[in-house]
Amino acid sequence: MRLDTESLRTLIAVVDLGSMTRAAEQLEMSQSAVSWKIKRLEEHVGRALLIRDGHDLRPTLDGRELLVDARNIVAVHDRAVARLSTSTLTGRVRFGTNAELTASNVTELLSRFNVNHPGATIEIVSSGSDELARLLDRGKLDVATLLVTASERRSDDRTLWADELIWVSSWAWPFDEVDEVPIVSSVPQHHSYDRPLEALSRAGIDHYTAFSGSSTGAMLEAVSAGLGVAILSESWVDDNIVPWQRGNELAPVERVHQVVRAASGERREVADALVATLVADLDEPTA
Template structure:
């Protein structure tokens, strides 16, 4: 067996697993899809093990792939650190990045750790807030970049689309709204655009409502729905077995898709912002 584990091949394996797709991995690595596939197949042949398997529409690591990635991440971290140490051109300064709870934090943390290893003189600071707060912070110059959310018909030309998802009326299993009753609404707060749209839909249909819970946390909203305090609006990413989509409202009060987008705070972003922007787009953008 070949005793070498090439850096580029390990990085290809890591990218495929992190993005779940050869296509997106090839975009991140600036390689052709065939080149990425060939690297993985070459590594599997070298080790005599299957490293990638399909889970629905995503590619995931096999058991052997998971074990190899434990070592691969250490190798790549050491390699990137050494390269950054001797790199004469280094990005410096601070990046203030705003994100919502809709962002997969485990994946984002991994990306930012990779970015920090490559640019050790850059300080990335993260703020987790609701979208309207992030947009205001961008306007006020308090953030350099934000990954925020809005309905697809309201995104602006300056927004870089990453992915879209559906939002749903959600209640605890078995919950029913009796016609004529005042509906109890669970929301993310007075300024949340989910709440504003929900109230518009209810009022347009003549359904009386009152806010039962205002909570800025996804976990808090899901918990309130779970114990039956009312009905709320959740994105597809936060559906779980504790709640169910309330079909009568889905048909009667359809909700638009939401877009997760990346926006700069300035019309002329500096190189350090462009570098992080490109990494986030390559890793998070969904076809």
């Protein structure tokens, strides 16, 4: 039995993204082509690899076991291809990444960049968007990913995705009738969160900071545990993280954009290559 590398790559994308449609977008192929590859792979191995429950897709036991080997096979394949097609690009790039991007697969992306450009060196700084923007403007960074509002976006920023921020709570802890609302916040906190917090005061809703986390992941854990309500991307809403009903009484939270920004002035080729990699790997198609 021989396993097709691209079919394994397709299986990985479908499971990781939980959707044939999103896998098709990432792999730049039609949804029917993705479905066909999965079907042929299942026929080839003689096992069902996915459980299809309406729009829900998840791996079977055989699927989970194959995924472990599939990831290794695809990784080894990609390393071999990259080694034979590595660039002659050299130089050092100082890259700043904010918490929203750190929570994604940025480490995997940067690992592939290093493999594809072995002569290049990346220095990575992780901090809040406001601090990263200041470092860029002072010439301390070459490239950074930032969370900005529409009015803060610059003409040469490359937008990766836009987020609708909403108030959320745990479904088990709605905090609908408490006298003082506990708030889950981030540290460092982006200033786009200031006005929504001020809106609580204007609405006469007493509140206090119950938890301060250093990442989106930490905030999600705190909200899930019922420690308080938070302002998070609408994309995090699920069976446990739900819109906070009292948030409907407040003014809408300003939309934010995740962008890639390069330092002004003459840039090195290695910085342009990193920007291109970030956009190619992380840009989400708009509806």
